[in-house]
Amino acid sequence: MSVLWTVKAVGLGAVALSLSVELLGWLLRRLRPGRPLKQVIFFPSEVACVEHIFTPTSAYPCSCSLPHDVETSFSRLLRHILSASSSLDLCVFSFSNMDLSRAVVALHSRGLTVRVLSDKDYSAITGSQIGVLRKAGICVRCESGAVHMHHKFAVVDSRLLITGSLNWTLTAVLHNMENILVTEEPDLVRPFIQEFQRLWHNNDPVRRHLANVVRKPDRVTARTRD
Amino acid sequence: MSVLWTVKAVGLGAVALSLSVELLGWLLRRLRPGRPLKQVIFFPSEVACVEHIFTPTSAYPCSCSLPHDVETSFSRLLRHILSASSSLDLCVFSFSNMDLSRAVVALHSRGLTVRVLSDKDYSAITGSQIGVLRKAGICVRCESGAVHMHHKFAVVDSRLLITGSLNWTLTAVLHNMENILVTEEPDLVRPFIQEFQRLWHNNDPVRRHLANVVRKPDRVTARTRD
Numbered sequence: 001m002s003v004l005w006t007v008k009a010v011g012l013g014a015v016a017l018s019l020s021v022e023l024l025g026w027l028l029r030r031l032r033p034g035r036p037l038k039q040v041i042f043f044p045s046e047v048a049c050v051e052h053i054f055t056p057t058s059a060y061p062c063s064c065s066l067p068h069d070v071e072t073s074f075s076r077l078l079r080h081i082l083s084a085s086s087s088l089d090l091c092v093f094s095f096s097n098m099d100l101s102r103a104v105v106a107l108h109s110r111g112l113t114v115r116v117l118s119d120k121d122y123s124a125i126t127g128s129q130i131g132v133l134r135k136a137g138i139c140v141r142c143e144s145g146a147v148h149m150h151h152k153f154a155v156v157d158s159r160l161l162i163t164g165s166l167n168w169t170l171t172a173v174l175h176n177m178e179n180i181l182v183t184e185e186p187d188l189v190r191p192f193i194q195e196f197q198r199l200w201h202n203n204d205p206v207r208r209h210l211a212n213v214v215r216k217p218d219r220v221t222a223r224t225r226d
Numbered sequence: 227m228s229v230l231w232t233v234k235a236v237g238l239g240a241v242a243l244s245l246s247v248e249l250l251g252w253l254l255r256r257l258r259p260g261r262p263l264k265q266v267i268f269f270p271s272e273v274a275c276v277e278h279i280f281t282p283t284s285a286y287p288c289s290c291s292l293p294h295d296v297e298t299s300f301s302r303l304l305r306h307i308l309s310a311s312s313s314l315d316l317c318v319f320s321f322s323n324m325d326l327s328r329a330v331v332a333l334h335s336r337g338l339t340v341r342v343l344s345d346k347d348y349s350a351i352t353g354s355q356i357g358v359l360r361k362a363g364i365c366v367r368c369e370s371g372a373v374h375m376h377h378k379f380a381v382v383d384s385r386l387l388i389t390g391s392l393n394w395t396l397t398a399v400l401h402n403m404e405n406i407l408v409t410e411e412p413d414l415v416r417p418f419i420q421e422f423q424r425l426w427h428n429n430d431p432v433r434r435h436l437a438n439v440v441r442k443p444d445r446v447t448a449r450t451r452d
Contacts, residue, residue, distance in 0.1 A: 014240025147401035175373035
């Protein structure tokens with residue numbers, strides 16, 4: 001009888017242990033801090049002051065005429081970009097938004113590694129912020145191998161992906177129907193990191209210059225043979 | 227001694243059972259067919275024949291001069307769209323790609339619910355396929371409340387989201403650096419379904435017409451009062 005009771009008690013203990021382990025695993029998966037962020041933000045954004053996002057510790061509240069303390073699609077985007085602590089890789093077709101330019105320059109000033117890839121034609125249009133970034137000392141490369149470098153994505157700290165239809169312009173932010181998807185899902189972030197690396201490497205001016213130097217004698221030889 | 231051995235055996239069994247349950251749970255999570263798809267596709271796409279995707283059961287192989295049996299970024303996109311079995315909700319700024327138009331018309335011909343939202347200006351440009359879709363009997367609405375309806379997303383069977391920088395044009399597919407993200411992740415699909423519903427409802431011509439009818443007497447009254 002005593003043996004039977006022992007077996008029953010240990011058996012029940014086994015079931016309880018199994019269920020506890022399963023429950024604990026489920027809870028850890030739901031609550032662990034590393035659960036990947038997945039967020040969709042739609043535009044146009046409401047118009048609101050974003051000064052407090054740039055200077056959160058300022059003792060003087062902004063006195064501009066825009067609404068204050070309003071969380072908008074644009075303020076959410078800005079916060080994601082300014083959350084960077086080590087690097088920002090930006091690959092954007094059209095970049096003329098001055099607040100976004102200010103955010104990128106701020107990250108560079110903090111000592112982060114900032115790399116910007118843009119379209120060769122759109123980087124030179126009136127209002128483009130590409131010149132401002134270059135003047136601030138940020139390394140910018142322009143894609144020249146395609147009709148358009150039409151991407152609009154950013155990777156923050158090799159961890160957070162921001163991608164979608166939104167060019168970094170004032171019209172896109174305030175007047176267009178647009179979307180961005182913000183995610184830390186490694187299966188989605190990794191391909192964008194690899195694509196950025198590939199484009200960055202392909203558009204290295206030194207590499208392009210060397211390729212031209214190597215190619216030139218061939219062309220001369222070909223002409224000589226004609 | 228016999229009791230001790232029984233307790234030991236049952237104890238070991240308990241540990242084995244716990245580990246087995248945990249392992250089984252992990253395996254089920256990894257292998258279950260409902261595991262959300264997460265895929266990133268980059269463009270430009272290689273050029274290849276896509277006839278076999280439209281007519282997979284054809285007895286006659288295509289004799290065009292393009293490469294055959296090549297899996298490309300574009301063929302992957304086409305397969306995702308043609309995988310629809312009940313509905314396609316498409317929200318795209320610029321739509322001039324004839325293969326993509328053929329795919330959308332094919333889904334409509336199969337009896338699926340196809341709804342297309344586009345930009346008011348870009349739906350009327352030369353080469354736009356919006357007229358082709360309308361002629362085929364597909365319900366198309368154009369967004370008129372924003373400067374541009376700049377989205378480029380599709381939702382297949384209210385389950386699969388295709389979104390990114392890619393407009394549905396030939397240049398985007400074959401000549402631009404572009405990306406699309408294809409996912410079944412509910413946290414990402416759901417907001418796009420809601421955004422489509424919102425835009426579809428806001429651009430209902432009947433709703434707009436009724437809103438105008440209601441508004442007109444107010445305007446007359448206002449004039450009379452002046």
